[in-house]
Amino acid sequence: MAAGVATWLPFARAAAVGWLPLAKKTMPKPPVDNSSRSDEILYVNVSGVRFQTWKNTLDRYPDTLLGSSEKEFFYNEDTQEYFFDRDPEMFRHILNFYRTGKLHYPRHECIQAFDEELAFYGIVPEIIGDCCMEEYRDRKKENQERLAEDTEANEAMDAPLPPHSTSRERLWRAFENPHTSTMALVFYYVTGFFIAVSVIANVVETVPCRPPKGSVKELPCGEKYQLAFFCMDTACVLIFTFEYLMRLFAAPSRCKFMRSVMSVIDVVAIMPYYIGLVMPENEDVSGAFVTLRVFRVFRIFKFSRHSQGLRILGYTLKSCASELGFLLFSLTMAIIIFATVMFYAEKGTKGSTFTSIPASFWYTIVTMTTLGYGDMVPNTIAGKIFGSICSLSGVLVIALPVPVIVSNFSRIYHQNQRADKMRAQQKVRLARIRMAKKGTTNAFLQYKEDRDRDSDSTALCVKNKSAFEHQHHHLLHCLEKTTNHEFTDEMTYSELCMTESVGFRTSRSTSLSSQQGAQNNSTGCCPRRARRRAAMRLANSTVSVSRGSVQELDTLHVKTTSIPPQTRSSLNAQADDLKLNCGEQDFTAAIISIPTPPANTPDESLPPSPAPIPGILRNTRATAYTHDTVKISSL
């Protein structure tokens, strides 16, 4: 029931007096209402902005945070108010919902921020009023599509090959993403070159060349240098055939591949040559043979594999099919109408070019598209009048669907641009994260060094480190003691890696509480080193303090397998313990969730962001992730 209706309930109950004289049975007793009837004003402080409202207003929706007893968790006895550490701008809308019963979506706010606020206050987004629902839905869909696209793009493009892919899969991958291997790139350029050569040859062979000696008539170059052109054509067709067969072999689903547009174009491009080979060289079929040569021009469409713009254009036209259909239909109608009129208007005149209605079609089309060749011209007054109406209407009819097509093209084009930009940005972000993470490890290692150097550890603690850092380092220290391994930096590690033999690969750290399992042991110490180093850096989190990058870490982490913290042991420099395995990405589990304040990360100067779960840390800095990460507590 809507909130406002609740205020009418007393009225409805009072009106029930009207049933009393008619009642067949006795009425039940009314419920006893002991609650205080007087309405009181509640104070709600949202990040410093004080809101006041009647208690009844909030009670209208008992299944939300503010309407239920959940708000008591936020009650501050000292100031006698409810304190929420959230966005006051958004809270305005939330409170208006209680007051008016309608939830509005502020158009200038980010859709995700709004959703988060709604989730926090326990309000379902479905109750957004009709006035704002459409906008909300559109924005939400757009956002989701964008996120889906980005993750898809990330995964698709540079994902490394699974280790055990067949040659067929590798070949297919090489064809689809030429940037992955040099061979593929070379092949890509070679085919591009040959497409160009073939198209140019087709064009040039019709150009008139100087006549050969002993003849006056000018010949097209194709006939003069027939052998040369034939050889060039053969070479191109061989390359294309080879490419097509390779693709057919490598395709994961051959039927689907054969039905795809590009494959059809490939076939159409090479068939004329083979048909020409097969057909005999006599006059009767040479006409058909010439027609077949026209199909050779389809080779130019093979360029669409090489050019993204072409693909976008094709995709746009496909998506605007309905608009194009409408355009065509309306044009056809108009053409028929005007052609008929013009024919009958011009029927009487001598030497009129409007010999039949189909003949008038040509005039109508030329006029409507404002071409105006002038080969057919009306001579009568009626014809001229209708001709001018025809040209005016042509302009209108054609101008109508064009903006739709244009906007579609623009949207698709910008989507593509955005995907490329996102990829570039992602690389920068990753680099920044790696740098930040290195900072923490270094801090911890520094702390250990100093500690080892001086036995008096308390003096060190005085150095400018926050309580948070102390606790963090203490925690890492505890872990070291638990596993009897120590953290180290990459240089020491790589040295150890090189000096230690491969035999260490198999020796497992016995001090690990729970082993990850054999899967962590993989072959190859040093070849994997590069990846491991990267993973190590990833593992030492404290990313830049901006909330955004913490989130990135979150997403980064989610992609890797979540593992219990003991795999951190592989970071250790201790000789008998190098876990040289490729489960390194598992490192990320351990420290990733700990953002440290700026003092630690010299390259970041942003203020610390509030953690999403206040109360876990005294200084509310750590974020506790739900997967197997280390939780920092202020104990």
Added chain:
Amino acid sequence: MVTMNLEGLEMIAVLVVVVLFVKVLEQFGLLEAGYDDSVEDELELSAVRHRPEGLEQLEAQTRFSRKELQILYRGFKNECPSGVVNEETFKDIYSQFFPQGDASTYAHFLFNAFDTDHNGSVSFEDFVMGLSILLRGTVQEKLNWAFNLYDINKDGYITKEEMLDIMKAIYDMMGKCTYPVLKEETPRQHVEVFFQKMDKNKDGVVTIDEFIDCCQNDENIMRSMHLFENVL
């Protein structure tokens, strides 16, 4: 004949051009003429607003305390910012309390009972007066109000037809899914029972005196009159 054809077509062509031109003129011409009407329409709509009498007056006329009036008005104004409830809104609101059945007919009767000055809308005064009688009035006043509700045409007599309408409206609110299953003649039977009890002189109508007399003699009814007193 040929010349005739040509001339005919010329005429048609000229006709078409003239028609188009006139249509264009129409666009501008009629637009000007219709402009004034639309402005007037707009003015009309926004004129319906209502402000209630002062707090003191209402306090004097009803049996509510100041605070209660404040609470009532806040709720009322929140729901109906324009200060009046029209029948459609009233039906909507009342129907929300009875989701299984169709409360619109009964809401219509109820609306008429509240709309004491019969101007098609219930203002805050009507609302509060009605509530005052129902919640804080004497038994006599309550019975009076009930009689007023049943008497659809407000002529001082309740006929069987009126009672049947009211009864049907009440049973409509129950909806289909009841136990035992509602039959067609249930409202009629109920009306018969009511008239047997109330109509003392068996003249086919119930007057206000018969009604009040009968109800005051009925213990059940008298007891139930105090049920809703602490609603607010």
